[in-house]
Amino acid sequence: MSLVVASGLTVTLGSRIVLEGVDLSVAAGEMVTLLGPNGSGKTTLLRTLLGAIRPTAGCVVRPADLVVGYVPQRLAIDPNLPITVARFLDLPERTGSARKRAALARVGIDGLERRAMTELSGGQFQRALLARALLSEPQLLMLDEPTQGLDQIGKAVFYQLVDQVRRDTGCGVLMVSHDLHVVMSASDRVVCLNRSICCEGAPSQVASAPAYHALFGRDTQGALALYRHQHEQRHADPGRDIA
């Protein structure tokens, strides 16, 4: 069952066509990764699926009661706005302290409830964002480059966490990422975007597609190798040996 279906999406911002004729769907339990160079419209696509941008053409179909957990690319908290982790988790709905404690423990930052959001390290901050998104028990998790600013190990551990959440809750995941090798190992489907979709499919298919190479250059040979290596070792210790 599809959680969200976009068909023929075209988005124009100002006079620039950012997305053109994009078809995309995410099913329950599926992990889909959006790849693409800077300015290829990845964030715009996510925001259109969220309802924050109205498409110029095409449409987004999603159940009215779909619960979305969203982790934005960047969350700049105004220094004049004091907010602790616990209060942040209570947005937009208050929840019990036991649930908050459990959510923080799940993402591996237990005991930080009283810490100010601005005092968190980059990795802790991203995990707090994920914890908040998980508290609403989302059917669809949307992550926009959630590991920006994390080191390689931090990235691998973060993606492992997302993968675990998906397995536990059966939610669909739509993720934007630049971290080719780490991401590909866990994704069911990879979608390469450059204004319109230039190729999509299973990670192994996409990694050998000419369009993908045109987009990401020669380096991706390495990514492919890593992907295969990764794939074989999946059950041993996913993600970590990449670093």
Next chain:
Amino acid sequence: MLDDFLVRATLAGVGVSLAAAPLGCFVVWRRMAYFGDATAHAAILGVALALTFEVSVFAGVVVVSLLMAATVAALSGRSFAMDTLLGVLAHSALAFGLVAMSFLPGVRMDLMGYLFGDILAVGRGDLLVIWGGATLVLTLLWFRWTRLLTATLNPDLAFASGVHPRVEQFLLTVGLAIVVAVALKVVGALLIASLLIIPAATARPLARDPEIMAAGAALVAIIATAGGLRAAYLFDTPTGPTIVALAAVLFALSSTVAACRRRL
């Protein structure tokens, strides 16, 4: 008890403080300080129009403030940077208001009252309007609080949770127009923005959560208005400016305390 003008003035000040301070926190968090200024300066134009057409000053100010807010919203992001746009609109509204006032016979004497407030002249009717407006704004904030906060933190986060940032922005604007209208009598058009921003800025270093900051701001505003009234009475100084001056002193104190704490 309400016969005493100082009691009436204090009640008016407390009413305005309770509404302006928490709303002022949103003005600070959303970096709308200039926006507040523009809305407040438009009040003079509202007064002039209300007097011309012989409708209530409160209604005139609310309507013109809302129109100003709508104009800013419509023009923003077009050809000028926001601060330039607001600078143009805020001072033009004030200038047009003052020009319009000059056509009205007999208003010249009251002009100072509209510019700098006339809290000592608050009557029972004014008190009713002030507390009515304050209650309206507080009710709005109470029921929309987490939605407003989510939309303030990040519009996309709000969208994902089914909160419409534009709706919340609009509600804040309405609240702002009401606060401007009720605060006009207390501190006057030129100083209204200070009642929004200074208490919030004073409470910021002492708060760890948004609710604490809003409550702290309300407390600071009440101390400033009640204390400013007393001080103005004792030293025979203009009331509105004395209230704002006291608020500024409190801001300096809280900033100093915060700076010392950081050192330690």
